[in-house]
Amino acid sequence: MSSRPGATALSAARAGIAAIWCGTLMAAALTIDHPVGLLALLAAVIWAGWLAGAGQQLRKASRFALPLALMVVGVNAIVSRDGITVVARLGQLPALGRLDITLEGLVYGAVLGLRVVLVSLAAVLFTAVVDQDELLGLVRRRSGRFGLAASVAGRLMPLLAADGARMAEARKSVPRTLAVSRFDLVSSIATGALDRATDAAAALELRGLGEGPCLAPRTYRPWSRHDFALLTSSIACCVLVTGALIGGWVDFQSASSIRAAWGLGLAVTVVVLPLVLVAPLFERRGVGG
Amino acid sequence: MTSRGHLLGAIALGLSATLIAAGCGLGPGSQTGQVTLVVTSDFGDRSIGKTSAETATESETAMRQLQRARTVKTRYGGRFVQSIDGLGASSSSGHPFDWFFFVNGIESTVGAADVTLRAGDNIWWDHRDWSAATHVPAVVGAWPHPFTGGAEGKRLPTRLVCAPSSGSQCDKVEATLAAVGIVSARGLPGIAGKGSGLRVLVGTWDEIRADPAAAILLGGPGDSGVYVQPSPHAMGFDLLNPSGQRGATYGAGTGLVAATVVGDALPTWLVTGTDNRGLALAVAALNLKSLTRRFAVLLTAGGRVLPAPMSPESR
Numbered sequence: 001m002s003s004r005p006g007a008t009a010l011s012a013a014r015a016g017i018a019a020i021w022c023g024t025l026m027a028a029a030l031t032i033d034h035p036v037g038l039l040a041l042l043a044a045v046i047w048a049g050w051l052a053g054a055g056q057q058l059r060k061a062s063r064f065a066l067p068l069a070l071m072v073v074g075v076n077a078i079v080s081r082d083g084i085t086v087v088a089r090l091g092q093l094p095a096l097g098r099l100d101i102t103l104e105g106l107v108y109g110a111v112l113g114l115r116v117v118l119v120s121l122a123a124v125l126f127t128a129v130v131d132q133d134e135l136l137g138l139v140r141r142r143s144g145r146f147g148l149a150a151s152v153a154g155r156l157m158p159l160l161a162a163d164g165a166r167m168a169e170a171r172k173s174v175p176r177t178l179a180v181s182r183f184d185l186v187s188s189i190a191t192g193a194l195d196r197a198t199d200a201a202a203a204l205e206l207r208g209l210g211e212g213p214c215l216a217p218r219t220y221r222p223w224s225r226h227d228f229a230l231l232t233s234s235i236a237c238c239v240l241v242t243g244a245l246i247g248g249w250v251d252f253q254s255a256s257s258i259r260a261a262w263g264l265g266l267a268v269t270v271v272v273l274p275l276v277l278v279a280p281l282f283e284r285r286g287v288g289g
Numbered sequence: 290m291t292s293r294g295h296l297l298g299a300i301a302l303g304l305s306a307t308l309i310a311a312g313c314g315l316g317p318g319s320q321t322g323q324v325t326l327v328v329t330s331d332f333g334d335r336s337i338g339k340t341s342a343e344t345a346t347e348s349e350t351a352m353r354q355l356q357r358a359r360t361v362k363t364r365y366g367g368r369f370v371q372s373i374d375g376l377g378a379s380s381s382s383g384h385p386f387d388w389f390f391f392v393n394g395i396e397s398t399v400g401a402a403d404v405t406l407r408a409g410d411n412i413w414w415d416h417r418d419w420s421a422a423t424h425v426p427a428v429v430g431a432w433p434h435p436f437t438g439g440a441e442g443k444r445l446p447t448r449l450v451c452a453p454s455s456g457s458q459c460d461k462v463e464a465t466l467a468a469v470g471i472v473s474a475r476g477l478p479g480i481a482g483k484g485s486g487l488r489v490l491v492g493t494w495d496e497i498r499a500d501p502a503a504a505i506l507l508g509g510p511g512d513s514g515v516y517v518q519p520s521p522h523a524m525g526f527d528l529l530n531p532s533g534q535r536g537a538t539y540g541a542g543t544g545l546v547a548a549t550v551v552g553d554a555l556p557t558w559l560v561t562g563t564d565n566r567g568l569a570l571a572v573a574a575l576n577l578k579s580l581t582r583r584f585a586v587l588l589t590a591g592g593r594v595l596p597a598p599m600s601p602e603s604r
Contacts, residue, residue, distance in 0.1 A: 081402035082367030084356050086317040086348040097403050100348050105367075255363060256356035 008052035008129055009281050013226035015134035017234075022126035024234040025277065028241045029118040034250040034260060035107075036270055038114045044274035045121045051281040054128035058121055065120035069113030076109030077101050082255045083108075108254040127157065152200050159196055164189050229280035236276045244269045318347025322408020326358055328373060330416040332516075332531065333430050333582035334600045337374060337416075345406045351390060352401035354412060368400035376416055383420075384532065390414045393438035394431030394548065395556060396424060396514075407442035413582075421533025421598075425514035425584060426550035427558075432580040433469040435487060435556060445487050445555060447473040450500070452492025458572045459491045462560060465575045488557040493568050494519060494526075494545075502557035505549055509533060515547040515559075515585050516598035524563050528587050528599050536599040539563075542590030544571030546580065547597070566590065 010018045025048075029041050049058040078096065083104025090099040132154045140147030167185055174180070180188075244250045249265025324345045328337040341358050355361055355373065362371040370388045371377050378387040390397055391413045397404055406412070411431045427435075439445040447466065451459035459475075466473050466489070473489070490497050497503045498519070505513040509529075516529040525540035544562040551557065560575065562568035570588035579586055585597040 080366050081352065081400075082356075082363055084353045086346075086353075087315065089314050089316075089318055089348050091313045098350070098405060100350075255367070256361055 009226040009229065009283050010048070010052050010125075010129040011131060013224060013230050014221065015131045016138055017227045017230050018130040019126065019135055021230045021234050021277075021280075022122055022130060024237050025122045025125075026119055028237060028273070029115055029122060031241055031245065032250050033111060034252040034266065035111055035114060036260075036266060037244070037250040037252075037273070038111065038118060040270035040273050041277075042114065042118050042121070044277040045118060045125060047274060047278045048281055049121070049125050049128070051278065052125070052129045054125055057124050057128045061120055061124040062117070065117045068120070069116045072113040072116055073106065073109035076112060077105045080105035080108065084257055104254045104256065104258055107258055111252070111254070127154075148201065148204055151204050152197055155200050156193070156197055159200060160189055160193060163192065163196065225283060225285070226280065229283055233276055233280045237273065240269065240273055240276060314347075317349070321345050321347060321349070321406070324349065324354060324406045324408070325411045326354055327411070327413040327582065328355075328359065328415075329413070329582055330376065331600070332417050332584050332596065332598055333413075333415055333428075334596065336582070337376070345408070345410075349406045350402055351392065351397070351404040351406060351412050354406060355401065355414065365400070368402045370401060370414075373414060373416070381418075384418045385420055386416060386418055388414055388416050389419070389425070391428055391431060393434035393440060394428050395435055395440055396426050396428075405442075407438075409438050411438060418531040421516070421529070421531065422510035422514050425510075427514065427548035427556035428584045429546050429548050429558065429580045429586065430583045432575070432577060433471070436466060436471045437469055440555075447471050447487045447489065448476045449473040450476045450488050450490045450497075450557075452496035454496065455492040455568060458560075458565075458568050461572050462489060462491050462575065465572075487555050489560060490557055491560045491568070491572070493564055494524075494561050497559070497561055500557075501551045502549055503559055503561070505551055506547075506559075510598075513547075513549045515549055517545055517547060517585055517587055526563065526587055528595060528597055530599045533598075539587060539589055539595075542566040542570070544568060544574065544588035545585070546571050546574050546588070547585035562588075 010021065013021075025041065025045065029038065032038055032041065046055075046058060049055055078099065078101075080102070083102030085103035086100045087103050087106070088101040090101065093099050136147055136151050136154060139150050164185070167188065171180055171185060241250075244265065247265055249261055249263070249269050251259070251261040253259050322345065323342050326341045326343075329335060330337055338359065343354070343357070345354065352361075352363070352367065352370070355370070359373050360375065361373055362377065363369060364371045370390075373388060378385070380386065390401060391411075392404055393411050394413070404412075411434050413428075413431055431438075435445065436447050437444070449459060449463055449466070463473055463475075476488075488502065490500055490502055494503070506515055506518055509518055510516050510533050516531070516533070518527045518529065518535075519525075520527050520538050520540075523538070523540060525538050526543050526545055527535045528537050528539065530536045541563050544567040545559060547559045548556050549559065560568070560571045562571050567588065567590075570590075570592075574580065574586060574588050574594060579588075579594045583596045587595040587597055589595060
C-alpha cells in the first residue's frame with residue numbers, strides 16, 4: 001500500500017489537490033444516505049481505482065471491508081429497535097431483551113455497511129495513488145511534530161504489510177508440523193506494531209523530521225492540467241451533492257419505515273456523480289508510468 | 290442416513306423446537322387482537338389526532354404501534370420517543386415537557402420498544418409538563434383498565450378496600466366493577482403490600498387517610514403523581530395546576546377519583562370524598578364519560594367534573 005507516483009492523473013497532480021479529491025469522495029460517502037447514491041459513489045471509487053492501476057489494492061482492502069460491513073449489518077439489526085416491518089422474531093434474550101429483526105434495521109445497517117466499504121476503499125485509493133511524501137511535506141511546513149506523527153501513521157501500514165508478507169513467506173518454509181497458524185501470524189504483527197512505530201519514528205527523527213517546521217524555501221511548481229481538472233471535479237462533486245441534498249433527490253430514511261426519493265433527480269445524480277469524479281482520470285497527457 | 294446424520298438432524302430438530310418455544314419465528318407473527326392508541330398533550334387535555342384501534346400481531350410493541358400511526362422520531366437506537374407528529378421534548382417558561390406513556394393506565398417503566406402489546410391493551414401517550422412530577426405512576430383515564438386489561442397480558446386480581454361506613458357506596462363500586470367483568474374481593478384499609486393486586490380504596494377522606502396509598506397524596510404530585518392534595522386548612526381538596534401549585538380549593542361535598550402507587554406495589558385507585566356526598570359523587574363518576582383521558586378527577590358539589598391537574602378551562 002504505497003503510492004505509485006506518475007501512474008495516473010491523481011499521482012501526477014500535486015498531492016494537496018489529489019488529497020482534496022479523495023477527501024471530497026469520502027465526504028460525499030458520509031453525506032449521502034440513499035443506497036443508490038452510495039452505490040454510484042462505490043462505482044466511482046472502483047472505476048477510479050481501476051483507471052489509477054490500484055485495482056489490486058482495492059481488491060485486497062475489500063477482503064477486510066466486506067466482512068466488516070456484514071458485521072455492521074448484523075450488529076445494527078440486533079441493536080436497532082427502529083422499524084415496523086418485522087422479518088424475524090428471536091424472542092427474549094437475557095442482555096438484549098426482546099429481539100425482533102426488522103427490515104428497516106437491516107436496510108439501515110446495509111447503508112452503514114456500504115458506507116464503511118466506501119470510506120475504506122476511498123482511503124485505500126488515497127494511500128495508493130497520492131504521493132504521501134509530498135503531502136507530508138505540506139503538513140510539515142505548518143507543524144514539524146504533526147508532520148512526524150502523520151509520517152509515522154502514513155508509513156506504518158505499508159511497513160506492517162511488508163512485515164506480514166515476510167513472515168508469511170517464512171511460514172511457508174517451516175515444516176507443516178511446526179507451522180504457526182494464521183492467527184499467530186496476525187497476532188505477531190499486531191503486537192509488534194508499536195515497536196515498528198517506534199522504529200519508524202526514530203528513523204524519521206534521525207532525518208530531522210521532528211526538528212520543527214521546514215524552513216527550506218518553497219519551490220514554485222506551476223499548476224498542471226491535472227491539478228485544475230481534479231480541483232474542478234472536486235468542486236463539481238460538492239456542488240452536485242449539495243444540490244441533491246437540498247433538492248431532496250437523495251433523500252432516504254429508514255427509521256420507522258423505509259422512505260426513499262426516486263425520480264429524475266436521483267437518476268441524474270447517480271449518473272453524473274461518477275462521471276464527474278472519474279472524468280479527470282481519463283486525461284493521460286503528462287502522466288508517467 | 291449415517292449416525293452422524295441422525296445426530297445433526299436431532300440437533301436441528303431440538304434447536305428448532307427451542308426457538309419456536311422461545312417465541313421465535315419468521316415475520317410479524319399471528320394476530321392477537323385489537324389495541325388502542327391515544328395521543329394527547331397537557332395531561333390529556335388536548336387530543337393529538339384521532340384515537341386509533343388496530344389489530345396487533347405477536348411482535349407488536351408500543352413503539353411500532355405508534356410508528357405505524359404517527360410520524361415518530363426516536364432516540365437511543367429506537368428505544369425511546371424523541372417526538373410525535375413534530376412535538377418533542379421542550380421547555381416552556383422554565384417548565385420541561387416530554388412524552389410519557391401509560392399501558393392500561395399504568396406508567397411504563399421501560400422504553401416503548403420493549404413493551405409487547407396484548408389484545409385489548411390501551412396505550413396512552415401524553416406530552417406534559419413534568420416539573421412537578423417526574424413520574425405519574427398510574428392514571429384513571431384508561432378506565433376500565435387496568436382492571437380489565439391488567440399488566441403484561443395478565444389480568445390482575447382486584448381488591449375492594451372499603452371504609453367501615455361506606456357499605457352502600459362500596460356495593461355500588463363492586464357492582465360497577467362487575468358490570469365491566471371484574472370480580473373483586475373485599476378487604477380492609479391499611480394493607481398495600483407488594484403483589485396484593487390492584488386495590489380500590491373506597492371511603493370518605495377521613496376514613497381512608499391513614500392508608501399508605503391515601504397518605505401519599507399529602508406529599509404532593511412529586512410523591513403520588515396526583516395533582517390533588519387534601520387541603521391543610523379546611524375540609525376539602527386543593528386542585529393543583531401542572532406546575533404543582535395550588536389552583537383552587539373545593540370544600541364540602543367534593544369527590545375525588547385518582548390512582549397512585551406506593552413503592553413497588555400495583556396501583557391503588559382512590560374513590561373518596563370530603564364527606565358522604567362527595568364520596569357518592571366519586572362513586573358515580575366511575576364511567577367512561579367522566580374518566581376518559583384524565584389523570585385524576587375532582588367532582589364538585591355543583592356537579593362539575595374537573596380534571597386534575599387543573600386545565601385552562603377550569604381555572
